[in-house]
Amino acid sequence: MHFITESNRKTWLLWSVSCVLGLVLLDETVVGIALPTIQKDFGLDDNDAHWVVNAYLVTFACFVAVGGKLADLFGTLRVFLLGLTVFTVFSIACGFAPSGSALILFRALQGLGAAIIFPLFLAMITMTFPKEVRGAALATSGAVGTTFLALGPLVGGLFTDFISWRWIFWINPFVALAVGVIVTMTWRDVKRPPAGRIDWLGLVLLAAGMFSAIFALMEADSLGWSSLLIWALIAVGLLLLALFSWFETTVETPLIEVDLFKEPVFAGSALTIFLAQYAKMPVFVFVALYAQTDLKLSAFLAGLVVMIGPAVQPATAALCGRLADKTPKRQMVLFGLASIFIGYVWLVLTAPLNSVVWIAPGLLFVGLSFPFLFTPTRAAISEALPEHKHGQGGGIAMSSQMIGGTLGLAASSAAFAVGGYELVFGVTALIIALVFVHAFFAFRGK
Template sequence: MLFANETSRRWWLLGAVSCVLGLVLLDETVVGIALPTIQETFGLSDSAGHWVVNAYLLSFACLVAVGGKLADLFGMLRVFLIGLTLFALCSIACGFAPTGEILIVARALQGVGAAIIFPIFLAMITMTFPKDVRGGALATSSAVGTIFLALGPLVGGLFTDLLSWRWIFWINPFVAVAVGVIVTITWRDVDRPRGERIDWLGLVLIASGMCFAIFALMEADSWGWNSPVIWTCLIAGVALLGLFFRVESRLDVPLIEVRLFSSPVFTASNLTLFMTQYAKMPLFVFVALYAQTELKLTPLWAGVLVMLAPVLTPPASAFCGRIADRTPKRRLVTCGLTLLLVSSIWLLVTEPMKNALLFAPGLVIAGLSFPFLFTPTRAAIAEALPECKHGQGGGIAMTSQIIGGTVGLAASSAAYALGGYQAVFALTAFLTAAVMAHAMFAFRGV
């Protein structure tokens, strides 16, 4: 039998839950390729089209901090299957969406499902594998996720060109059903302390603050920067996020323990993760748009071009993993941010030339940078905190990363409305340089 012994059971479980990471990462790259076709199908403006991506990211970012806590309160397997079912059903709804508005709503609900299952898959791995093999299990999971990430643009281009863009959503339920069956059979719960109550006030503050701020950035072009609505939303968003940090700093059981940001290394690590995910939005959304609108490539060939960004990430991850333990983290992070900065400048300079061959090296350089930004920062977060805070620190890092994606798309949308693709890449380069300056200072001696 497939699950006849404990070792096989563990590795089947690992393979299944790793596909959850794969689905989440696939969504980062696959939708961007299909976005021009989706906009044409429903007659969506650029701003409305970007909401197809950011509705998912926004609900994911706002709710990911509670996914693990729900599992602690109501049971790991039960909550995982509920989240997986929600994700699959909303994927089906996305594929059958008759209007752009319904698609955006379905994408937001799909993000809720992703926010529930994403923290749980990590917990399942750490609870299933003993310490002596846990590192290998996590590395295997990351490798599976990276493969999905790298194949996303090509898969999106193939489906959009040869079948329909709707298949980029319809493929998810097949994977979800297989994952659900295998996890149900192979999961073995363990005794653990009952979860503490959820900080609902903190959740409302961060969700409403993010929604107001992101809406203002993404709709500023449509409403106009002089619109009182835009400035009211922007001010309200900033005020609510400020109130969130003030409230969280006073709670014994906060949604996010903001006191941990008193550590310079912890703060710089989260800022680096934020920036890394931010930079993926210009690469996987705006480059996909640029390839089809300016370079006049088909969705399939646009997918091939965008795939250059993550294609070298797996070998770069293997190399970074080998040298991570004996190389100062400051050097690795600086290397990664330098590569990301060079990539952004390269795209900025070559964008007006409208030449795919000249443009492509900038994407390859970006893919090389990602492992040097994710690997050392996650290790630095663990080392900067006492062991009893590792779970909270990891959750904050995950939240910072996902918020980086939704802010990245919103800010890039605003930049695009003001100055086109060059403004998108220029803003990314500027912010990367600012984060690099801060990281070089914060990581000194690490």
């Protein structure tokens, strides 16, 4: 391909890996709109329907740290193409799923592929672009990703209402093939330290702890909060996660270097990324459900409602790109947290009115905030690490993000069973307020 030259290959690489970010974000948002139809087609109850989303997020969260680690050990391009292949194969399988159980299984395996490739988009950008333009590059990537995210509800509604929900998965291979070819042609590797072993025990502790806690939250409504099994699973999950945190400090090559969290800016960035992904779930799953149940809209019209928030994100992501290398990170993060807090408080107050006009401002405040939460924090994490640990940094950032999404859906599902949509939005607003206080102090001087 003669149109790819050494002088423009960085631009081609940036846009192609940004499309990978877009694919993963698309698969977060596009499925929420289709859930009521999938639920009806396969005869799933509400809890099983939510597992269609969370199976993807759980494996994503548990294995995302491995993607960065594998890249550091065995080569970024090789691991990237492996993850892209897994993601593509099981995207196709999701479209052909014959039952709800099969769809949940394939979604989990699709999440494994996403876990491998997702941290590498951040590592590839940080290894390709020098520090002085890295913020703008990350913001460009965020703009591409958020464009996919913004289109997710619309695409999901169009396919669900007019073709088939199965096409929300079948569109992935076309993008993945183009990305694989371009990345192969444009990537230039960097030197890494000698490969060490993978922390398999740490991975088992993290995955088992996450699954135990999340399964308990997801199943609490069906089994009851008084169930001994639910509380036993929560206790086991917390214990395993505590053991994981301790164990990581004792091994030479940890899965996640937990000591990095002693640095306030690093910890504040990871917590903010966690919160941002948590806060996506009430919009892309529960607002989508609210629009189809309480507002009585079709999947397509519900997608347009959900799109109110994401539609502004490409513009705000571009704004973040202009501000990224000039504006203190603390100001950007606090602005984003204040905006998303206002949006969720507004949704709490207006949800009972059952009016698109009334909830729209809340969705706009929520939507415009995400680039201000992701762009400066990702840059802060990459700046805190030496170049050969960018894969590890990407893994930590994405682990925080996907754990946030997984727990966000699980906690929101539990809140919905107890108090409906208002409690879902209210709990989210409370968590945002707590993270704002932490970020206020963690980002001092930044």
